[in-house]
Amino acid sequence: MTDLRSYLNEIDNAIFRPDTPVSVVQEITALQHVMGARSTNPAIFVRQPKLRDGTISDMPVLTNLFASRELSAKALGIDDHRDSAKALADLSSRAIDPVVVDAADAPVRDIADEGEAANLLSLPALRQHEGDAGHYVTCGHVVTYDPDTGIDNMGIQRLWVRGERLMGCYMLETSHNMINLRKFWEKGEPCPVAVWVGHHPAVEMGAQAKLGYPESHWNVAGGALGEALRLVPSVTHGEKIMVPADAEIVIEGFLPPGRIEAEGPFAEFSGYQGPQIPNPVIEVTCITRRRDAIYHDCGSGLADHLVPDNMGMEGAIYALARQVSPSLVNVHVPVSGRRFHAYLQFKDPKPGEARDAMMAAIAFRRLKAVYAFDDDIDIFDDRQAMWAIATRVQWHRDLMKLDGLTLAPLDPSAPATGRTITKAAIDATLPPAQKPGMPKPVAPRNRVSDEALAAAEAVLDGIDTTGWPK
């Protein structure tokens, strides 16, 4: 069985386990901020989460699981995180159909609290940042289904714990879960929902694949894991909504028709607070969990939040742009640009090809700017990207602006009025050589010889440089 526990055993030496209680009110998230500032990204396993009332939760909190690109890639079976774009571009083609198991064989059904026994306040959900409306389930995979076809959909959505059996649920107007909800509501019916928390990170990343509508995510999640995902019918909805048998926690309920309430503010992926907005609510009917469940949190707006989705974006953008540009060799969606920037890397692109690829990529969801680089630039190093932009771009020639494209609702710089924005594509590639094998018609970059570099490394070998000026 492959699940969160088997993964944690695999990465045991990459987990930080504080010995003392740590509060679910900002302190666990603060640990992530401090570690991120120090460029260290272990998973964090809090054995003694201190709840809002000062008591210690029996349920441990796991967070920062996705903060490391290296670890996240390895969880997907990708040896080098730099290969994620190509590996994830064809994730759908590796799909493996799920299998259904009995409840008795489903660890997530160890305990089933139904009706008034269900209590969201028993979960050590975090209040992550100043100004957040409350405690949020941040790594909950929200499952609904299309009432016309019965096909399920799944997406991570922020969930505000408002009471023992009530959650606010952020649903983008364009999300597939919102399409399903509207179909139920148009018939005057509540929308059935289940939320699962905690599984092997490959399942969690596979479950976030960008698919068409209606299209189930289970087989793609299984493909990402490399084996059939084990599903079990939910307690409340039966086979209409299946949930992973090997998840840690499942929250079931309904989104009652027409019930729209205020939700947020919440510190978002952009690094800024998303405002309070109108959203549906979930009335909880049942919570099932493992006997020794681990609560999985995701640090919003931190690398933990950005890395897995950005890696998925890299795959999708690579697939789009590669169709028009055979010289495209890689894509990086850097954490520094949140989900607004993408770096495209080319090997000897033909005239116009980098621009073609950028036009294909720029339409992708939240992207605001796409950059084209040559393969001598390490697109995983922002300093090299900025150097190329500074030295290879003439703005009258290399900047393309496209008006009237879709905006990201949580972009803090988006215009207050209007529904579209201007996006940019920046060509930071060098002019091509006149003939293959000839130097490009630009000045060569500064460099020292490989021998000199090796000699310098030898001089520094074994010397502790940690106390040197930064």
Place this chain on the structure above:
Amino acid sequence: MSDSMFDKPGNATWAQCPACDYWFPVAPVLLQMETVDLICPDCSEPFAPKDAKALVGG
């Protein structure tokens, strides 16, 4: 005379809770609904948009 294309008016709207004076960002679409109460993130007090102690921006 200003050129609106290059103005930076910002896009955040803030509401002030009538019970505890806490300021928090709200989406204009929520204010326009009128029938949905805002909820203060600080003291949890629900209040109608028209009862906000103050609304700025947007």
